[in-house]
Amino acid sequence: MIARPGIFVRSPAGLRWWPAFLLAAGLWATLATVLLGQVPSTVDLRNGRVASTIIRNPSPVETLTVAVELRERFVAGGRVTVGRAIDALVSPARFTLAPGEVQTVRLRLREPVAPGTVLGLVTTFAPASVDAAAPGSDTAPVARLVLVTRLITKVVVR
Amino acid sequence: MTPWSAGPTPRYRPRADRPPRVNLAPRFRPRAAVLVTVLLLSAPAVARGQADTLLVDVILATTSQHVVVEAVLTTPDSTLLLPARDVAALLGLDAPPTAWTTVAELRRRFPPIEVAWYPRELRVVVDDPLGVLPATRRLTEQRQRQARGTSYVSRSGPFFSVVADDRGESLTDVGYAYRGRFAVTGRHSSTLGAAWAVSLAPTPAVFVSYAGGDRSPPTASARVAYKGAWVFTTWTPAAWSTDALIQVGRLSFFGSSRNAFAVTINAAPVGVQLGRTGQRTTARVTWGPLMPSPFSVPVVP
Numbered sequence: 001m002i003a004r005p006g007i008f009v010r011s012p013a014g015l016r017w018w019p020a021f022l023l024a025a026g027l028w029a030t031l032a033t034v035l036l037g038q039v040p041s042t043v044d045l046r047n048g049r050v051a052s053t054i055i056r057n058p059s060p061v062e063t064l065t066v067a068v069e070l071r072e073r074f075v076a077g078g079r080v081t082v083g084r085a086i087d088a089l090v091s092p093a094r095f096t097l098a099p100g101e102v103q104t105v106r107l108r109l110r111e112p113v114a115p116g117t118v119l120g121l122v123t124t125f126a127p128a129s130v131d132a133a134a135p136g137s138d139t140a141p142v143a144r145l146v147l148v149t150r151l152i153t154k155v156v157v158r
Numbered sequence: 159m160t161p162w163s164a165g166p167t168p169r170y171r172p173r174a175d176r177p178p179r180v181n182l183a184p185r186f187r188p189r190a191a192v193l194v195t196v197l198l199l200s201a202p203a204v205a206r207g208q209a210d211t212l213l214v215d216v217i218l219a220t221t222s223q224h225v226v227v228e229a230v231l232t233t234p235d236s237t238l239l240l241p242a243r244d245v246a247a248l249l250g251l252d253a254p255p256t257a258w259t260t261v262a263e264l265r266r267r268f269p270p271i272e273v274a275w276y277p278r279e280l281r282v283v284v285d286d287p288l289g290v291l292p293a294t295r296r297l298t299e300q301r302q303r304q305a306r307g308t309s310y311v312s313r314s315g316p317f318f319s320v321v322a323d324d325r326g327e328s329l330t331d332v333g334y335a336y337r338g339r340f341a342v343t344g345r346h347s348s349t350l351g352a353a354w355a356v357s358l359a360p361t362p363a364v365f366v367s368y369a370g371g372d373r374s375p376p377t378a379s380a381r382v383a384y385k386g387a388w389v390f391t392t393w394t395p396a397a398w399s400t401d402a403l404i405q406v407g408r409l410s411f412f413g414s415s416r417n418a419f420a421v422t423i424n425a426a427p428v429g430v431q432l433g434r435t436g437q438r439t440t441a442r443v444t445w446g447p448l449m450p451s452p453f454s455v456p457v458v459p
Binding site for chain 1: 211212213214215226228247278279280281
C-alpha cells in the first residue's frame with residue numbers, strides 16, 4: 001500500500017469528522033440564535049397587575065404569525081406539559097411580525113392564581129405564508145411542509 | 159392535561175383537497191350563508207371586546223405619569239378606542255360624557271398637544287409642550303412654587319468660578335452641592351469681602367438656607383411648598399417677612415406681611431388680577447400666552 005501524502009493520512013482518524021462536527025455546531029448555533037431571544041425565558045406576573053414582555057421575530061426573511069396564550073404548566077420526568085388555558089387578558093393574543101420586528105405583549109390575570117405558581121406562556125410561531133394559497137394548488141395537489149415553532153416559557157405569579 | 163404540542167395549528171388546507179363548489183339549490187348562496195354564520199358566531203366575542211382588547215400604556219410625557227388601560231382596536235379600520243374616564247383622569251380633565259375616546263379626538267380637542275400611538279409597543283404617548291392640559295399645568299405650577307425662593311443645583315460635586323475685570327477687582331465662588339439637597343458656598347469679593355451660605359432641602363417641599371458675610375447681615379430663609387400652598391419666610395436681625403400663596407385650580411390668593419395682597423385668575427388665554435399694595439389697589443387684565451404671575455402684585459410704575 002502506497003501512502004499518498006495528505007491530511008487524511010497524517011491526521012488522526014477523529015479529525016475526519018470535523019466537517020460533520022462543524023456542520024452540527026453551526027446548525028446548533030443557528031437554532032439557538034433563532035430560538036433564544038424570541039421570547040424572554042421568565043416573566044413575573046402579579047395578581048391584578050399587568051406584566052409586559054416582548055416577542056421578536058428573529059428571522060431575517062420570513063414574516064411570522066404569532067399566537068400567544070397563557071396555560072397551566074406542569075413538569076414531570078423532565079417533560080413539560082401544559083394544561084387548561086388560564087383566564088387572562090393577553091394583549092395582543094394574535095399578531096404578525098415582519099422580519100426583525102418586536103411586539104410588546106402585556107398580560108393581566110382575570111382569575112386568582114396562587115402566588116408561586118408557574119404558568120406557561122405558550123407562544124406559537126408559524127409562517128404567515130401558510131394563509132396564502134400554494135403556487136399551483138388551484139390546478140394540482142401540492143404538498144407543503146410548514147415548520148411551526150412553539151415556545152413554552154415560564155410566567156411566575158408573585 | 160394537554161401535551162405541549164397540542165394547541166392551535168396553522169390553518170392550511172391545499173385547494174386541491176377542498177370539495178368542489180356545487181350549486182345545491184337555486185336560492186342557496188353558500189357565501190352569504192357562511193358570512194351570516196360567521197357574523198352570528200363572532201357577535202358575542204365582538205360585543206365582549208375580547209378579541210381586540212389591548213392593554214395599552216397611556217403616557218403623559220410632560221409629567222411622566224402613565225396608566226395602563228384596556229383599549230379596543232376596532233377592525234377593519236384599526237381605530238384605537240381608549241376608555242375616556244381613565245384618559246381624562248390622567249390628563250386632569252373632567253369626567254367625560256362618553257365611554258370611549260380616540261387619538262384623533264384628543265388631537266381635535268387639544269390641537270397643541272401631540273398624541274402618538276405605537277402599536278408595536280402598545281403605548282400612547284401624549285406630549286403637551288405648551289401646557290394646555292390641566293395635569294401639565296398643575297405640575298408646572300407645582301414646580302414654580304417649589305422653585306420660588308430656593309437656589310437649586312441639581313448635580314453633585316464641587317464647583318468653582320473666578321470673575322475678574324480690568325480694574326483689578328475679582329470675585330471668587332467656591333462650594334459643594336449634593337444632589338440638590340445640600341449646598342455650601344463661599345464667596346470672596348475684592349470689593350464686598352467674604353460671604354458664605356449653606357442650604358438644605360431634605361425634600362422637594364422644604365428648603366432652608368442661612369447666609370452671612372463680612373459686610374452683609376446674617377439672613378435665614380425657609381420655604382415650604384406642599385400641594386397648592388406655598389409659604390416663604392426670610393429673617394434678618396432687622397426685620398422678617400412672610401409671603402404665602404394658595405392656589406385652587408385657576409384661582410390664586412397671594413398675601414405678604416409687607417402689606418401686599420393679590421387675587422389672580424388664570425384662564426388661558428385670559429388672565430385677571432386684582433392686587434393691593436399699601437394704600438393702592440390695582441387691577442390687571444391680560445390676554446395671550448403670557449399669564450400674570452400669581453406671586454406678584456400688579457403695579458403701575
